[in-house]
Amino acid sequence: MFAIAKIGRSLSKEAYKSEVEELRTQLLEAQLALKEKNIPVYLIIAGIEGAGKGEVVNRLDEWLDARGVNVYAFWDETDEERERPRAWRFWRAMPRRGEIGVFFGAWYLHPIEEAFKGKWDDADIDQCLRGVRELERMLINDGAVIVKCWYHFSEEVQRRKLKALARSDRSRWKMLPKKSKFSEQYARFEAIADRVVRATDIGRAPWHIIEATNARYRDMTTGRTLLKAMQDALAETPHNERRLDDSPSGSNGDMLPEAPEARITLLDRVDLTQTIDREDYRTRLQTLQAELNELAWKAYKANMSTVLVFEGVDAAGKGGAIRRVTQAVDSRLREVIPIAAPTDEEKA
Structure with a gap:
């Protein structure tokens, strides 16, 4: 699934400069329209280490009206969070209608970490991912737009980028909590991530695999992806009139619901x-x-x-x-x- 993110795509400075202002204008217009229609947006940022996920969010913060955007990192759990169901920390961060919530890792980081550490078997992972699909289905049925971006590149590119970061003076990156050693076992992490992404690549909340080799291409693709999702939401019928297909991509989920009078409860x-x-x-x-x-x-x-x-x-x-x-x-x-x-x- 991640092969499309190892091609080496890039965007020149000239092309970036010629497109960025128009993209920013369209994003602001869509953001304002979503606010007027009270449509909340969940932007999930996840991916491989060293892909520049923080840089992506900082760029979006420049393009969007920051007054309607809230960013959540979900680092170490607090004592209060550990005493409650795992989803509780996410519920408290849910964006208001008309606002955008940016979630680093969101509800995907935990199952990936547990599987990577060998604490979870296949049954544990499947049970967790069923809950994830149900959560996203519920949010979308309530009118939310969910945009899921996964940033990826080859092992060679990752090794090069992490070495460059380690040599740089970018103390912010060095100070971030390091909870895992994903980069030390690239193939293992990629296999686990592939399974998680495939299992949660559902009809109205698909994953967007974005190559992060080139920063300009990465940022521009993210902006376009978010814009299209926002514009599609604005063009749709009200959420209470639409039906969610929450089946993983490629499955048959086209059965029509029975009429209320035909149901036996x-x-x-x-x-x-x-x-x-x-x-x-x-x-x-x-x-x-x-x-x-x-x-x-x-x-x-x-x-x-x-x-x-x-x-x-x-x-x-x-x-x-x-x-x-x-x-x-x-x-x-x-x-x-x-x-x-x-x-x-x-x-x-």
């Missing part, structure tokens, strides 16, 4: 006539609450979080069910979170 099969004897209820409730209390403490000791979601029609007894659960679990181990209608801040 789980709720249609629920037996609403079930009852239980009062004395039997009290006995079983006491037994189950004791078991639940014991399991809650075991989960606490195992650092395992549990989420219970209560949903249903009005007057169905959700509040009573919640009370029966909270009576069984130590108050130090639980929290009840009522979810009301979204606030203006949440809608943004």
Whole structure:
């Protein structure tokens, strides 16, 4: 998959200068139009070491209105982040509608690192990538535009660029956290990255493989890629009227959804006539609450979080069910979170 990024593409200074101003103007126009239409953009920057990913983002910062762009590096996890689901750190960085969020590595760096270190087997990787596809599908169904750029070049080019960086006075590069040794095992890293990219190259969030051998070509291609994605989003029907194809590229996912009246759901099969004897209820409730209390403490000791979601029609007894659960679990181990209608801040 990365062969297209080892050709040696380049862009001359003259060609770059002749195109950059027009590109910048179009990017600003598209950015303003997206803001007016409240469309959020996720720009994911990932790739091989030494490819100049930071330089790309700095260039985009010059071309775009920085007031509507936020950049997140996702370096070492904080203690607060380690206590929560892994996706929590990304949720807090989600761009508001109409803004652009630039994510270095995003949710791809962790699975690549774990596989590279040998901590994850194939099943672990596949499970993680299924979650990634589901996350991106959810964001796109909510109206987001996801642009994923992977920067790559040959092993020889990487070796040359890293040596040049090591000799330079660019202290910023030397001070960046070095969490891996990807460059020391080029072939191994490339194989893992190829698997991750192929598995997440989905219909409405494809990967754009960009050769980073030449900085001008790299930056210009990134700008054009972002511009096209923004323009395509502006030309589309509203997100609530479109359907996401979240299948990996090359698969058949063209089945049309059934009409609502033709669907049979789980709720249609629920037996609403079930009852239980009062004395039997009290006995079983006491037994189950004791078991639940014991399991809650075991989960606490195992650092395992549990989420219970209560949903249903009005007057169905959700509040009573919640009370029966909270009576069984130590108050130090639980929290009840009522979810009301979204606030203006949440809608943004």
